[in-house]
Amino acid sequence: MMRRIDPVLLLFSAAVLAVTIQKGIVLAHPGNFLLFRDTFHRLVSGADVYNPPAGEMTGFLYSPTFALLFAPFALLPLALGLLLWNGINALTLYWGVTRVLPARAARVALLIVFLDTVRSLQNSQTNALMAGLIVLSFVALERERAIPGAAAILVGTFTKIYPVGAGVLGLMRPRPVRFLGVFVALGLLFAALPLVVLSPASLLATYREWWSIIQRDDALQGQSVMRFVSAMVGSTVPAFPLQLAGTLLLVAPLIAQRVCGSDARFRLRWLCSLLVFSVIFNHQAESASFVVASTGVAIWYVTGSPHWWRTTLLGLVLAFETLPHAFFAPADLYKQVIGPNALDAVPCLLVWLVIQYELWRWPRSSDEPKISPRETLANLA
Template sequence: MNLSKSKLLRFWHSHCLSIVLFAYILISIVAAMQGLLAGPKVYVPGGRPYIDYNNFRIFKFSFYHLVQNKDIYQLFPNDHWDLYKYSPAFALCFGLLSWMPDTIGLLLWNLFNSLCLFAGIRLLPGLDDEKKSYILLFCLLEMLLSIQNTQSNGLMAGLTVLAFALAERRQYMLSTLCVVFSFYIKIYGALAFVIYLFYPGKLRLMGWTLFWMVFFALIPLAVVSGPQLLLLYKSWLHLLLNDRSASTGVSVMGIMVTWFNLPGAKNIVTLAGILLFLLPLLYVRKYKDLSFRLLYLASVLIWMVIFNHKAESPTYIIAMSGIGIWYWAQRPDAVNRVLLILSFLLITMSVSDLVPAPVRNEFIRPYGIKAVMAIVVWFRIVYEQIFLSYKPDSVAEARTV
């Protein structure tokens, strides 16, 4: 028995990332099959049924509506439920999948989401393969939930982590491409620009950022006219401004409303969150320490969710990526270990079928319990960034800027 266990451990140590890669490919296949085989879904009582993988259909038809010179930010009830809320550039880029049969396109979309995060974690500096594997395993079920809903959250998390990893390697062209593209998917992706304060070559970073911003802003001109593109941007802005006032999400703002009945505190809470988020940047001397930079990456990922007025349960793959990076970027700590376990239980397992449906539907979801541990961990990160001393050897293979 001990010999077999020893062989299994040696195999894990030697092939941990390959095993996790297989797991991420497997859940992408499983999620695609579930969507393709599932029956129609009704989103409002008495409403018309829509195909189960509705979000994928929204992205797919956004390309067709774009090339047909339609306002892509209007409802198209004959094609899908709900509105398209991303940029014209993303609609154009999704054309790479739109022309494919759904069987192939949906699978590739799931793989883009899951493997982008895998690639980002794989490229992180200062962590050995085993720690990277643990981060990815920690996020596995949350990734499955996200791709079961065919959303873009895995891609958002992956692009942010990739941007950081590439910036650490001074590959600024690709790093800024990741951040700018994430912005053109969901505008809160722009939060990741803050990580560039840690690196030299600010003019290069600004130059590449400007290039990619203009590139993605204008690339839809390949299929639409200038006046039509301007109309689309006006329509997108109108949608985003009205969308912001419509909800609070599974977030800090959501808890302020459901727990304390303080709907008017949204702007104050967001401002306080921004100030706390930026506060660790005052400690410029810590920029040279890789652990500090990794914790800031974790802070970015979690902030994107807990202060997002549209955060949903599938959005939490972004926050879970941050929590995993936060924990495994440091030496083991009893308090952090408890927070990690509670995060897994309250964020991932609380919405699973292991929890009785009445508890999920009457307590977990209405009171935004999924947001609680992400908020707690984020405050812990801010505390650690400000009050803990960092050393260049605080994670394996750490190097200074």
């Protein structure tokens, strides 16, 4: 008897195909995909990755390792490479969510993030891939598989840096020292990968240039809490103090609570916090980045007890972050009101504060028995 295909998988696959046709064939302008492809070719030819000649696309902010890993997509014809790239992005997120949640909850969560996923695909962004890799790293580490868990985190880290925060998940598991050793060893391997096409001196120079670009971007505020606060006070607020405060709040429950090593539900809730935090305190966040935050919101929503206020918070996230980008929404609503004031970050911030409150008050009594991850997250087996 044939196994029934998940309709949400069909929906995500249809979105991949539709966006590929729209951006790669009809419009022939697949956004960042061209930038990634051109950067790969510059890398293998020994040209300057971060300062292309006049007339070529600029704005590459990723590591030389990412440029090399883009080879499978860059070497294919445009439409086919774009189809594969979009498929990897969308289906990695689908795979991660379906691995960490029971089937029905996973479908609900994926429907919540669907429009944000499509928006990320239309920009040929890496955001859906980042969300999927972070979730898959959690799944691997819950199964005590340090190598695939560390590899998933490092692929994300050498793409957008912030997935490195998922490394904390490995420190919550048995044998954290072993995980740390695996993480460092694989990290050195990933960092050295471009030696396949570059000399050691050229690779070091490329990493220095990448680091200088990252430092220059520290002055940005993005669609973040920092921009919202700046809009409220009427002047630019430095990003670092708010990012430091957010980081301290993020890790505080791990220090205060003693259940992080024994309660998989606590770790799953902290994963939700990390996903949301990675966007709303990110000075480089843009509208397409919010698929990462909405993944955290969606998992938080479907794994919590049903309450009207949780549904209200989800509704606010959809109303301010997701729906303003839909085709039926007035374009000026986002461009003139929501975007300049980073109002799309506010509902996510509210959800994040609730998550932090839940983590801080995490039950230790008999109504929250300590059970194994395999029992808590039913389909991790």
